[in-house]
């Protein structure tokens with residue numbers, strides 16, 4: 001394919017996706033399943049890409065995603081709950097005085113949420129990034145738990161509303177808001193990953209010792225990757241709070257981190273398009289396609305055995321296990337979805353506006369990228 | 372007096388009770404090709420690792436262009452364990468991580484090839500250009516560094532052209548034949564714009580013909596890039612052919628140094644190598 005046909009194809013594809021989102025927005029009822037799946041899918045896609053940036057592209061196996069989501073969600077909620085709704089939300093303990101008449105516009109609060117996560121990542125990263133492999137994973141997991149406990153602790157009652165959490169969190173008026181924010185964030189990450197910094201992150205993943213010998217400052221670059229990933233994970237958490245209109249210390253448990261990790265693994269470690277695709281697929285499967293399994297069903301008078309509430313999650317878990325056992329490279333491997341890819345060739349970069357041409361012919365990876 | 376690029380002074384590297392490099396002193400002068408040889412386990416790679424910042428020497432100092440870049444003396448537990456000499460001669464403690472040392476103008480290859488396996492040949496070399504960047508994460512993300520990026524890419528292409536890797540530039544590094552991977556590792560090291568190139572067994576696993584080609588290649592690289600080369604090698608033909616001077620170590624200790632002919636006839640050296648041959 002020539003560059004122009006590819007650009008045209010990419011534009012057409014982007015338009016089709018946008019049109020689909022608009023159609024759903026225009027013609028479906030506000031409570032339709034398709035809407036839920038698309039919106040939640042967009043939020044999870046953002047968070048999955050942020051996790052992939054760290055785990056798949058930099059080779060730092062972090063399990064702290066839920067912690068940063070909690071931070072982002074709380075930061076966003078605390079600064080955006082409408083002033084006149086505050087007394088209702090903090091009905092037990094009352095609001096801290098400095099918060100009483102203080103409320104930020106949504107975009108400002110979103111960026112603030114990201115910055116809070118980034119700052120915490122910076123501080124936590126100083127000791128934690130010295131750890132290698134499993135120890136780093138455990139430390140970040142511990143960090144996420146600490147965040148949850150701190151948010152629910154009594155001394156913070158007048159700010160975080162303790163274990164009751166926060167409600168009445170405002171969201172975008174428009175249904176498109178979440179898509180726009182998620183798309184901007186993912187685009188920024190893709191731009192970064194295709195820059196000289198993204199390349200050095202991948203170098204660290206491939207061989208830390210060689211990367212350092214080539215003049216890449218490991219401490220600095222790992223810190224950068226950790227801060228950037230956390231910034232976007234926090235924004236993802238804020239979007240989630242927006243979507244749910246509520247957040248509490250139990251919203252983002254370790255299970256959420258595993259869930260995102262599975263999205264990343266199914267999509268392919270080191271593939272942005274893989275993470276995005278897989279986020280929508282996994283959400284659709286969990287929230288929608290597997291739903292019928294939760295209801296008793298009859299075929300010609302026979303009651304199908306096993307189908308009852310909760311069965312959906314059993315099947316879901318089995319599918320995930322099968323993927324991890326037999327399909328470890330995920331949908332995309334570490335390749336990106338591209339037009340050449342669709343035509344049987346495989347390219348390394350995104351087929352979007354910012355792609356760069358680097359043909360890769362690795363027969364062994366074709367299977368992974370084909371699926 | 373020749374100007375020395377690298378000078379190692381009384382460097383001892385001790386791991387627990389094992390003295391891998393023992394009071395090693397040597398110099399590499401501008402424009403020279405100097406070899407470091409010795410039997411297996413003599414401590415050659417360890418010496419390279421101490422020079423490039425992978426390890427911190429237990430004792431001793433390292434100079435690059437007469438500037439002290441590394442210096443250490445036994446500390447902590449090592450105070451009691453230390454078996455080497457010249458304790459107390461180097462009171463200063465100067466540490467540098469490998470990336471800082473590379474930035475000073477020293478680049479290396481590894482004994483067991485360490486390429487960025489999942490990346491293309493082109494990207495492998497391009498990454499080594501990262502350390503001379505002037506962009507930060509924001510200017511790079513928003514492509515405000517496009518001029519610099521373009522220059523990096525052009526220089527990479529030029530380097531690949533000079534080193535005959537242009538035809539494989541889009542291949543995945545790990546899919547190259549072994550000999551080419553060694554060339555690529557050298558190309559990647561050159562991309563950091565070094566003055567001193569450290570090669571750890573560049574001919575390992577090569578047949579005689581490939582070794583001859585490599586000999587010519589190293590000479591050509593030295594001349595074209597005005598480099599100084601310090602290399603570890605077991606292929607004696609290559610070593611005798613290419614070296615201006617040779618250092619020989621055994622059990623971490625320097626046992627001989629001099630011009631190739633002197634080394635060839637040195638009884639100590641013959642004994643060290645024969646001793647190993649007897650063990651095998």
Ligand SMILES: Nc1ncnc2c1ncn2[C@@H]1O[C@H](COP(=O)(O)OP(=O)(O)OP(=O)(O)O)[C@@H](O)[C@H]1O
Pocket residue numbers: 386389390391409410411412413414415416417418482
């Ligand atoms: N990190 C380490 N910890 C403990 N001992 C080490 C370490 N690195 C090297 N050694 C020891 O130091 C000695 C020298 O090893 P080194 O790899 O430098 O040898 P070499 O001369 O490069 O040998 P070869 O020709 O086989 O590459 C060996 O006995 C090795 O076991």
Ligand SMILES: [Mg+2]
Pocket residue numbers: 415416417482
């Ligand atoms: Mg060695």
